[in-house]
Amino acid sequence: MPSQLRFGDEDFLRCRFAISPLWETQEAVRTLKRPDRHAYQAPWLRRIRRAAAGLDLASLWLLMPRRGHAPDWLGPPPIGPAATFEEEIAAVRASDPEAAREDTALSLACTPGAPDSARGRAWLADPARMITELADAVEEAWRVLIAPDWPRLRSLLEADVAFHSRRLAEVGLGTLLPELDPRLSWDGRTLTLAQHIEYARDLAGQGLVLMPSVFSWPDVITGFEPPWQPTLVYPARGIAGLWTEPGTRTPDALVRLLGANRAAVLSALDEPATTTALAHRLGLAPSSVSSHLTVLRDAGLLTSRRYGHQVMYERTPLGMALTAGAPA
Template identity: 75%
Template sequence: MPFHLRFGEDDLLACRFAISPLWETQEAVRTLKRPDRQGYHPHWLRRVHASGADLDLAPLWLLMPQRGHSPDWLGPPPIGPSATFDEEIAAVRAADPEAAREEMVRALACTPGAADTALGRRLLADPARAVRELADVMERAWQVLVEPDWPRLRALLEADVAFHSRRLADVGLGGLLRELDRRFVWRAGTLTVEWKGQHERDLDGQGLVLMPSVFSWPDVIGGHDPPWQPTLVYPVRGIGGLWSAPTERTTEALVRLLGRHRAAVLAALDLPATTTALAHRLDLAPSSVSAHLKALRDAGLLTSRRYGHQVLYERTPLGIALAAGG
């Protein structure tokens, strides 16, 4: 059944992209209970099984029904385009206990018998304690499940945002929404999404948060209910090369394709880096590295972003896949 979001003139000016480490943490927790998602993350699953044996996720899983409502306060829309996990978990800890309890009741009702379990009754009996407990579990999940891989995940997510921001300039919002996912249809100021349930909402000047996600891949997820800002989560580009490591054959092929030094620069960008850092790592002149970076960026394999006086370079989804041999 369709999901309809109706835009007014002000909404077109209030749309934004965002990346959320809190959201990725929530969806990583959900992925551990979703075998249909796990095939995309074998490397991550091997690491998690080795490091997360003592991680108790039962309180979070209880509020994550297979179908139905999950509490918005546990995964609210990002508070900014590049909020940190610490900033986002602080907002979770500040949730109003009574409002949190109402959402927990709604989530538990989606799983028959969940509200009558000992854990369900305990969460509902003391919502202030439940907010603290669930925030603690989410923070521990971040530390074990996501934080060790966050630089790699963030690079992929930010490359997606950079790519689609350029496409927004080229084709406008209506054109971009159609490109984000085949399930998005834009017609006459209304975004329709192929959805598991019925939902309609006027954006009323709030605009829309567009958020790429690794761990919710390949799902499209819509939320949140008022008063939260409407958000659409879509599958990130380039997930096929996310966990792959370059092989000797890949390196040889890259050298033949790009040249030795240019291939070395692309292969060295497992994490975002500056020209100076790459020059030091590769023992090349900064001017030579700068020229290679420009060529790779012009070819769509890298993006650049400024932080203070530094410019960081990172792979695009195409660059990630190429470096991984995919």
């Protein structure tokens, strides 16, 4: 069944992008229990396995049903476009106990036996203590799982926001929204997500928060209930190359596939660059680099964007996957 978000006239003016370290922390915890999310996260999972084993995540996992409601108060939409984890966890700690109790009861009902478990009964009997316990668990998960890698994660998420902000300026909201993920469609007033959970909400003038996520992949997530601002969480661009360390040379397999110079051009694009910058970096003629860039772009491995008199090239997710997956 589909999920639908219905836009009114004012909602078109109140859409914004945001990133959330709190959300990434929650979804990283969820990913530990979701093998279907492990493909792109395997290097991270190997690295944090020992540290994660020292965490007590049972309380958080109890509120993360595979299908059903997760409490919005514990993983709310971001409070600003670039809020820090400290700001977000402070907002969680300030949650209204009675509202948190009702929200948590809905989540517990999605897991057989959870409402009658000792932990579930204790939470519902003392929601203020529940808020403290769960906020402490999330903060410890942040410290161990996410904080060491947050600069890298934030850079990827900010690059996604920058890319899609440019697309918004180029093509408008109606074209951008279905570009965020193939499961999204747009009919001029309603954004529809093809998924197994039926959900519908009128945005009612609140607009829509668009939030890229690393650890939510491959899911696209909606479903925040009032009074929370409607939010769409989608997989960020470039996840395939996130955990790959820069190589000291062009991978041999990529050279065999593309040829030495073309492979060198693709490998050199760790960040967006112009033809002139790449030519200088690689010691190649600008005309040769331009030719290689055209071929790589036509093959879907690069995108190009004009800024004033310059054209910047950057890898697509496919280009990232190729440079990440080829052994040296």
